[in-house]
Amino acid sequence: MVVKVKNLVKRYKEIIALDHFNMEVDEGEVLGLLGPNGCGKTTAINCILSLLSFDKGEIEVFGKKMSPDAYDIKRQIGLVPQEVSVFGNLTVRENIDYFCGLYIYDKNLRRRFVDEAIEFVDLKDYVKFYPKKLSGGLKRRLNIACGIVHKPKLIFLDEPTVAVDAQSRNFILNGIKQLNEEGSTIIYTTHYLEEAEMLCKRIIIMDNGKDLVSGTKEELKAMITTSEKIIVSFSEIRDETVSEMKKLPHVIDIEKDGDDYMIKFENGFNNLTNLLEFIKEKELTYTKLHSQLPTLNDVFLELTGKELRD
Numbered sequence: 001m002v003v004k005v006k007n008l009v010k011r012y013k014e015i016i017a018l019d020h021f022n023m024e025v026d027e028g029e030v031l032g033l034l035g036p037n038g039c040g041k042t043t044a045i046n047c048i049l050s051l052l053s054f055d056k057g058e059i060e061v062f063g064k065k066m067s068p069d070a071y072d073i074k075r076q077i078g079l080v081p082q083e084v085s086v087f088g089n090l091t092v093r094e095n096i097d098y099f100c101g102l103y104i105y106d107k108n109l110r111r112r113f114v115d116e117a118i119e120f121v122d123l124k125d126y127v128k129f130y131p132k133k134l135s136g137g138l139k140r141r142l143n144i145a146c147g148i149v150h151k152p153k154l155i156f157l158d159e160p161t162v163a164v165d166a167q168s169r170n171f172i173l174n175g176i177k178q179l180n181e182e183g184s185t186i187i188y189t190t191h192y193l194e195e196a197e198m199l200c201k202r203i204i205i206m207d208n209g210k211d212l213v214s215g216t217k218e219e220l221k222a223m224i225t226t227s228e229k230i231i232v233s234f235s236e237i238r239d240e241t242v243s244e245m246k247k248l249p250h251v252i253d254i255e256k257d258g259d260d261y262m263i264k265f266e267n268g269f270n271n272l273t274n275l276l277e278f279i280k281e282k283e284l285t286y287t288k289l290h291s292q293l294p295t296l297n298d299v300f301l302e303l304t305g306k307e308l309r310d
C-alpha cells in the first residue's frame with residue numbers, strides 16, 4: 001500500500017475539516033477523491049504531505065510514518081497544487097529547473113528531466129516566457145511540470161483542471177493517464193464527476209470531511225437502489241396514468257420535467273419491456289425514450305441527499 005490514512009481529524013478552530021477520514025491507496029492506481037467544494041480534499045492532501053499538522057489520526061506513506069522532515073519519502077512524491085504555485089520572476093524553464101533541483105542533484109540528469117518535463121507538458125515554445133505572459137491553461141501545464149519533473153512515484157493532483165479551457169483540460173487528463181501508464185500512482189482530487197469517471201480506477205466519495213464510500217465506479221453504482229432511469233417524453237398523459245405507471249414492477253419513483261418523465265427503477269429485469277407494454281396498453285404516444293445507467297451523481301445524491309453538480 002502506498003498511502004494509508006486512518007481516522008484523520010483536522011480542525012481549523014471551530015471548523016472540523018476532516019472528521020475521522022480514512023483512505024488507502026494501492027501502488028499503480030489512479031484514485032479519485034471526489035467531493036463538493038469545501039468537503040476537505042485539499043486539507044486531506046496537505047495533512048498527508050505533512051504540510052499541515054492535524055489533531056488526530058495516523059498517516060503512512062510508502063509504509064512509513066509521514067513527518068515534515070521525511071525527505072526520503074517526500075523525494076518520491078509530486079504535488080500539483082490547486083493554486084498555480086510558480087515563481088513570477090523565473091521563466092518557464094527556470095521554474096521547472098528550480099523544482100527539479102530540490103530533489104535531483106546530478107546536473108546532467110537534472111537537465112534531462114527538465115527537458116522531458118517541458119516536452120511532456122508541451123511548453124517548448126514558451127521556455128523563455130515568464131508566467132504572467134502565459135494563458136491560464138499554459139500556467140496550469142507549467143504547474144504540472146513543476147510537480148512531476150523529478151519523476152515521483154506518487155503524484156497528488158489537486159483539481160488541476162479548474163478554470164481551464166476544454167483543450168487544455170483534455171491535454172491535462174491525457175497527460176495524467178500517461179503518467180499512470182508509466183508507473184506513477186496518482187491521487188486525483190476533483191468535484192468534476194465526469195473526470196473521476198473517466199480517469200479513476202477507484203473513487204472515494206467525500207462529504208463534510210468524511211469518506212462516505214470507496215470502490216470502483218461499478219461497485220459504487222451497485223451500492224445504490226436506483227439502477228436504471230428511463231426518460232420518456234409524452235405529448236399527453238393523464239395524472240392517473242402516471243400513478244398507474246408508478247405501480248409497474250421495480251419502479252421507485254417518477255419525476256416530471258416539462259413533457260419529460262424520468263422513471264427510476266431499482267435492480268430488476270425487463271424494465272424497458274414492461275414500460276413499453278404499458279405504453280401500448282394505454283395507447284400513449286411518446287416523442288422520445290432513452291435509458292440511463294446511474295451516474296456518480298446518483299450515488300452522491302442517494303448517499304447525501306445533495307447533488308454533486310458538474
Ligand SMILES: Nc1ncnc2c1ncn2[C@@H]1O[C@H](COP(=O)(O)OP(=O)(O)OP(=O)(O)O)[C@@H](O)[C@H]1O
Nearest residue numbers: 012015017035036037038039040041042043044082
Ligand atoms: N486555513 C483555513 N482556515 C480555516 N478554515 C479552513 C482553512 N482551509 C480550509 N478551511 C475550511 O475547511 C474546510 C475544508 O476545506 P478544503 O479546502 O480542504 O476543502 P476542498 O474539498 O479542498 O474544497 P475546494 O475544492 O473548494 O478546494 C472548508 O470548510 C474550508 O472552509
